[in-house]
Amino acid sequence: MSDNGPVQTRSPVLTVRRVDAYYAITVVAPQIAERFRSGQFLSVAVGGEQSSMLLRRPFAIHDVKPDYGGTVEFLFAVRGPGTAWLAERRQRDLLDVVGPLGRPFPLPRDPVNCMLAGGGSGAAPLFPLAHALRRRGCRVDFVLGAASADRVFSAISARRIAETTTFTTDDGSFGVRGRVTDALERAMDDARSDVVYACGPMPMLRTVAAVAARQGVPVQVAVEETMACGTGICMSCVIPVVGEDGITRMVRACVDGPVFRGERVRFDDVGTIPFDALGAPGWKARGEDSADPQSGVADREAG
Amino acid sequence: MSDNGPVQTRSPVLTVRRVDAYYAITVVAPQIAERFRSGQFLSVAVGGEQSSMLLRRPFAIHDVKPDYGGTVEFLFAVRGPGTAWLAERRQRDLLDVVGPLGRPFPLPRDPVNCMLAGGGSGAAPLFPLAHALRRRGCRVDFVLGAASADRVFSAISARRIAETTTFTTDDGSFGVRGRVTDALERAMDDARSDVVYACGPMPMLRTVAAVAARQGVPVQVAVEETMACGTGICMSCVIPVVGEDGITRMVRACVDGPVFRGERVRFDDVGTIPFDALGAPGWKARGEDSADPQSGVADREAG
């Protein structure tokens, strides 16, 4: 219906590849490819028409190519029955895909130094971002972490794109033993980072945001919340975010995010309704404008 | 657990073929093949592990071969989502199959003349029966009917096995215009049939049973009732059948059938609880033995 909004397509599978602990599926989806900007995700119906699995599965878009009119790739780890079903897809199967969804990463106007930090499969959206940043003349550095070597995401392409790449694994099987956030501060110093982009589990994002705050550097985080619709209609994916007006609102990760300014996300209060959030029990309206839960979260300039 | 009871197997699909309006699936299932006797059926789980379709789909076993240790073939028309899913199976997919289920056709001890009457896909169980009868030296004749030419079941193999074959179609597109039962009496006269075997929709079975009764010839019918379990535990598939003791019982088509003596089935009362059925409202127990709903339905000698 609109030209840059999401579309729903029946997309043929072009390839299903195993990449270490992950699967990579590429589908032909010209309209999604054409609209895509880095940071956005797609959602896939799983299990076929008579599936008992009602909800779509969201995945970050990892790569977009012009082949066949436009293809889109996503990577995933098998986690439950939905991803297990996806891993069994074969070439030419049709997938019901909706995308691109969510707000993209804001890109800096100037050629600044960008630090990209990713944990596990959460790193996926950083790769198209890295390419976009490079096209703008930005310096790109990576810190990628995972539980073990086979879960480090796209190490080779990271090395190809980035000025420097730091790897961390929990078990020390690859790169530095430890967590992304252990290596981040040092990497940022070395790279003289002007801005940080981060994707991964909520606790990692929280620490990355804290590190960036300490260094006085802006940070953009892409969050993962349980999503029922991915299109903004169900209100299942909310997290507490502070608006420009200083008011905390429960905003939808799927359409108001998944990308937020790190300092705006109240990480410590994720999974709660902060007492001072708009509309929290006991909260009192202060005027009509601030009562609009959408206002004040639309700012997303970076750098 | 027992040597001739049904087994549950994960069977690889060997072939999926289109045969006119039907699909034929052959699976490797040595234990089912080995136990099979004609008239029995199998049941297939549809839609995969996360399917919303809870119930197995029952299909008559159409053929059994010794290849790969033992294969089993069933034929089906796409009717709803379960059969649509089955039609999309490919070689090497695994199917969850339970079989063989139900009581087989009783075979005559002597080499008598056997008339086999089938309607649509309901004719499937008649083919292994025909082979078994031929091995016993019986004469086999077929009357096969369907809505249209492409729904006449295995016309060629019928011709190969049988002495005579009569085809009927509702639209006259193949063989005689009309119903199986229109052609049956004449065919029985011509073939001097001593016994009739029939499979197909309930109204057809009713008429076949009436024709056989008129001619004073025994008749075995294989019924199709909605089945939830196919193994005798749910009591969903009951039809009113008169026992040897003259008492009508609601018996399970899946384990007490699907093959019954035609004159024992109260066709006119299918879909009801006849007032004189054991345990019907108002019915009074006449003694302990007759109160056993299983007794009296075990006789199944033919010819």
Next chain:
Amino acid sequence: MTTDMRTRLAGRELPNPVMAAAGCAGTGRELAQFFDIARIGAVVTKSVMLEPRAGRPAPRVAETPSGMLSAIGLQGPGVEVFLQRDLPWLLSRGGRAVASVAGAGAGEYAELARRLSAAEGVEMIEVNLSCPNPAGGGLDFADDPAEAARVVHAVRSHTRSDIPVFAKLAADVPDLVALARACVEARADGLSLINSVRAMAVDPRTLRPAVAGGVGGLSGPAIRPIAVASVYRVHAALPEVPLIGMGGVRTGADALELLAAGASAVGVGTVTFSDPSACVRILRELEELLEERGADRVSDVVGAAHRPAGAPLGAVLGR
């Protein structure tokens, strides 16, 4: 043959009987990315409350077999923002708006009804008597016919007289038919059946309740047979009362099931989360099914499952 798809609900005519159910259509804007919202019968709004409301903590949803458990807690911006921002937008796109209302007591409901029915363009009011997961507890009016009647009466009295008031009930109440009757006696013009069903899931990894609220509402195809039974029972008891049926509608055939059980219109809820254009697809499928059956108009099949087997229905439908 084309079927006349118009349907009447207590004097209001809708171009077709497929509605987006309350809380499952966002503000309308989100769905409008996928289809023209003017094409469906109506959009029922997320239940509007007087004040902004933050709802329940996350996780708010969990997937269950053919269903979904949710505990959103009626998060919303409040009536003011609805009237200033959401309603005008819906109308500007040619959408027909049914305003769902929820309050902490009869007074709040009445106030909402008054303000909403005073606004131009609200087609009907749906009184949500049945949401199982308000953040602060206390929306269980529906357990008590007298309390429900009081709310309905207050709403009806404060609603512009030409705007029908529908009471939305849950299926898991002590006595659905008694409750329905009480609402109708309190002058509800019709009933919406059903809301989600009280249910729960435990995360087998953490062994803790899967949604933060503990108990939530079960919706989606899993509950369709409960919705069909509810519509059937209420239509049998109150055949003159127009019903909007909902609960697990995924296909046109599902919509037909609810119409045959006695609904004059059908709401599509959870399935929109998995198929954003579900409403228009279902409308198209329903239209095809009705045409195949030779139905002249939607009302030919409304309540069909109640007619004695065979004769009149068979005649109408040419079978």
Next chain:
Amino acid sequence: MTTDMRTRLAGRELPNPVMAAAGCAGTGRELAQFFDIARIGAVVTKSVMLEPRAGRPAPRVAETPSGMLSAIGLQGPGVEVFLQRDLPWLLSRGGRAVASVAGAGAGEYAELARRLSAAEGVEMIEVNLSCPNPAGGGLDFADDPAEAARVVHAVRSHTRSDIPVFAKLAADVPDLVALARACVEARADGLSLINSVRAMAVDPRTLRPAVAGGVGGLSGPAIRPIAVASVYRVHAALPEVPLIGMGGVRTGADALELLAAGASAVGVGTVTFSDPSACVRILRELEELLEERGADRVSDVVGAAHRPAGAPLGAVLGR
């Protein structure tokens, strides 16, 4: 580490908590073709009545999303045949029999309980207060706590004192907790939750009810979240009362969900129709899950979902 799988139900010890639910195990003979019935905790019989009973007309079942609608009408041979034929066979195979009983009034229930508990080998009596589809109507005791209590009291009084009596309740009753309490006050030793849920389907081809009875009972995974909520609520209200949880259990993880909600044993019903060896598979899966979590015994996880997040449970389960 191996988990001790034994579970106690009102003084009875079962080797493990997985039971075949009433009406879903036939006489035991049919399932014994697929697995050794001595391996599961117990086999609950189809509800036994005094006289043979023909049940409802066909069609008796319809498939629904992740569920099944059924209206069997308690077809069965009567208590005499059960005692002479089915019970001895079950015992001869080492099966543990829980006798489910259903009658037209407290007197019949009591008579059944007397005869069944006098027989050697019945482990427990389950009082079916909740079957929604008796052929003649009238089994709706469960809608009224006083009536249910009367039946339970009569059964308890006529049952051998060492045999526990469990009352089986439906979820869709006016007040489940009140009903549960009434049964316990009438000296039920435990409760079985839940029976199938009143529901209906319409055949979209004929537009007639899909099962002959019209309304039937919905069972299978679709209702699991309703079962979990019921067990959770009753366990919260009556933490000392042993519960047998059932409703849509398909996997070991599902069984674990019900245990965590508060059940001490779990019944497997409808899923046995689609997977005849479901009971033993579920038992194996449950055992693996408990071992992964480092549970010493089943009771470690019973009611786990009620404990405050984090501490004691986390400790027990080593997470």
